[in-house]
Amino acid sequence: MNITTEQLTKVHPGGRRALDAVDLHIEGGTMGLLGANGAGKTTLLRILTGVLRPTSGRVTVAGHDLATTAGLTAVKRTLGYLPQELSLYPDLTAREFLDYIAVLKGVHDRRERRQQAEARIAEVGLEDRADERLGGFSGGMKRRVGIAQALIGDPSVLIVDEPTTGLDPHERMRFRALLAGLGGGRTVLLSTHILDDVAQTCPDVAVLTSGRLVFHDSTAALVSQAAGCTYVLRPGPMGGPPPGADVVSAVATPDGPEYRIVTSAPPAGARPVEPSLEDGYAALLRADPGRENPEHDNSEVVSK
Ligand SMILES: Nc1ncnc2c1ncn2[C@@H]1O[C@H](COP(=O)(O)OP(=O)(O)OP(=O)(O)O)[C@@H](O)[C@H]1O
Numbered sequence: 001m002n003i004t005t006e007q008l009t010k011v012h013p014g015g016r017r018a019l020d021a022v023d024l025h026i027e028g029g030t031m032g033l034l035g036a037n038g039a040g041k042t043t044l045l046r047i048l049t050g051v052l053r054p055t056s057g058r059v060t061v062a063g064h065d066l067a068t069t070a071g072l073t074a075v076k077r078t079l080g081y082l083p084q085e086l087s088l089y090p091d092l093t094a095r096e097f098l099d100y101i102a103v104l105k106g107v108h109d110r111r112e113r114r115q116q117a118e119a120r121i122a123e124v125g126l127e128d129r130a131d132e133r134l135g136g137f138s139g140g141m142k143r144r145v146g147i148a149q150a151l152i153g154d155p156s157v158l159i160v161d162e163p164t165t166g167l168d169p170h171e172r173m174r175f176r177a178l179l180a181g182l183g184g185g186r187t188v189l190l191s192t193h194i195l196d197d198v199a200q201t202c203p204d205v206a207v208l209t210s211g212r213l214v215f216h217d218s219t220a221a222l223v224s225q226a227a228g229c230t231y232v233l234r235p236g237p238m239g240g241p242p243p244g245a246d247v248v249s250a251v252a253t254p255d256g257p258e259y260r261i262v263t264s265a266p267p268a269g270a271r272p273v274e275p276s277l278e279d280g281y282a283a284l285l286r287a288d289p290g291r292e293n294p295e296h297d298n299s300e301v302v303s304k
Contacts, residue, residue, distance in 0.1 A: 001062045001078065001156045001187045002027050003048060008057035010043050010211075018043040020211040021057070026187060030179070032198030032219065033191040034281065035208035041191040042084060044208065045159050048189070049081045061157060079157045080150035082143075084165075090135030094126055094145050097134060101149040120148040124178060140171030147178065157187045164197055176200050199277040207281070209288050219277065226262050226275035226283035233259045233270045242267045246282045262286065 003026040010019040018040040035041050046052040047059060050072050062078060064071035089097060098117040107113045121130045124144040129137070134145060143163050150158055160179070164172045172194075180201045182188060190202060198205050198219060205222050207215040215222060233242070237256035241247045245263035261270070262282045275283070 003062075003157065003187065003189070004058075004060045005044075005048075006058040008044070008047065008059060009055050010040070010047060010052070011055045012043070018211050019047070019054070019057075019208075022208075022211070022213045024206060024213055024216060026189065026204075028187045029204065030188040030190065030202050032202035032205040033189060033208070034193075034195070034198060034205060036285075037193075039208040040211040041208055042161055043211075045081070045161050045189065045191055049079060049159055050076055051081075077153065078155055079159065080153070080155035082146045082150045082158075082160045082163055084161045086142075086146045086149070088134045088137075088142060088145060091133060093131050093133055094121065094137075094148070095130045097145060098148055098152060102152050105153050107153070116152050119154075120151045123151060123182075124148045125174075138171070140167050140175060143167065143171075143175055144178065147182070151182075156185070157189070158182060159189045159191075161191045162193065163190070164192065164194055172197070195277045195281060207284060209285070214288060215284055222284065223275055223277050223280040225281075226279035228272075229262050229264050229266075229283060230273050230275040230279040231261050231263065231266045231270035232273050233261055233267065235259070235267075235269070242270075246286055248276075248278050248282050 003024070005022050005024045008019055008022040009017070011017050022044065033041050033044070043052065047054050048061065050066055059066040061075045064074040066072055066075055092100065095117055098120055099113050102113040102116050107116060121127055124147050126141065126144055126148065129141060134142065137145065146163070147160070150160070164175050167175060176197060179188065179190065190197065192198060202219055204217070205215070205219045206213060234253070234255060239256065241259045241261060242263065244265065245261040247259050247261055249260040251258045262279050
């Protein structure tokens with residue numbers, strides 16, 4: 001199912017231009033959405049889900065125009081959303097909560113609701129815990145319930161906002177495996193700060209910077225942004241990273257720090273290495289003048 005935005009712009013109350021003429025076309029499959037804090041990711045997701053209205057521009061999901069009441073209703077039926085902050089009722093069991101969400105989504109037949117809840121519980125692997133109260137769930141289990149509620153109605157578009165933030169490494173791995181399994185036949189849009197999540201689950205990726213779409217291509221193409229400019233450097237115990245280079249990581253070694261850098265002017269002794277997604281992302285942002293302050297210049301006066 002495809003999603004298209006044309007010249008999509010959102011100026012929030014107070015004048016913050018969170019999205020600036022974004023033209024985006026997603027044909028299907030799983031796409032990662034990256035960007036610094038305040039880059040506009042959540043604003044974009046909230047517009048796509050119909051929670052927020054754009055200031056200008058057009059959004060269509062599977063050909064339905066979100067600006068029309070009929071289009072909005074059709075899109076809400078075909079779309080599941082896991083927001084950053086999902087309120088779970090601690091006294092409800094997972095099964096009761098999913099039943100409640102199904103009621104909110106308009107599933108009035110009790111037997112159908114039960115079938116929906118069972119199917120989603122199985123899909124996210126919570127069969128053994130479905131009758132426990134949500135208040136006792138771990139962070140990872142809560143995210144599974146979050147995905148399960150988004151899947152009620154078997155939507156063909158799934159939008160997920162920073163689902164692995166705060167999860168421990170094992171929970172994150174399990175969650176990634178779950179997300180990868182949901183992609184078949186669905187369009188999944190995953191917003192995250194965790195580049196590994198994108199590297200592991202998303203064939204395609206888009207990057208927002210200060211509300212502008214600065215990249216949309218395959219994840220491999222983002223990695224290759226750093227081809228020929230990624231190095232490892234050990235400057236010795238007293239040495240620091242070379243000025244002008246982006247330090248992607250620094251490892252403490254007995255001989256002093258080892259820096260992984262992205263630079264077009266490698267210092268003597270720098271060893272070239274194969275780039276990762278982190279390197280590619282750093283290389284992309286190097287070219288962006290607003291990278292030091294993602295909110296630097298996108299305020300404007302809004303006239304009423
Ligand atoms: N309701 C609002 N009212 C006013 N400004 C807002 C509102 N929501 C977001 N903004 C501003 O719009 C910009 C984009 O915010 P948004 O939450 O979309 O970014 P983000 O990329 O999701 O950030 P993060 O990664 O920190 O969640 C920010 O400058 C933010 O402060």
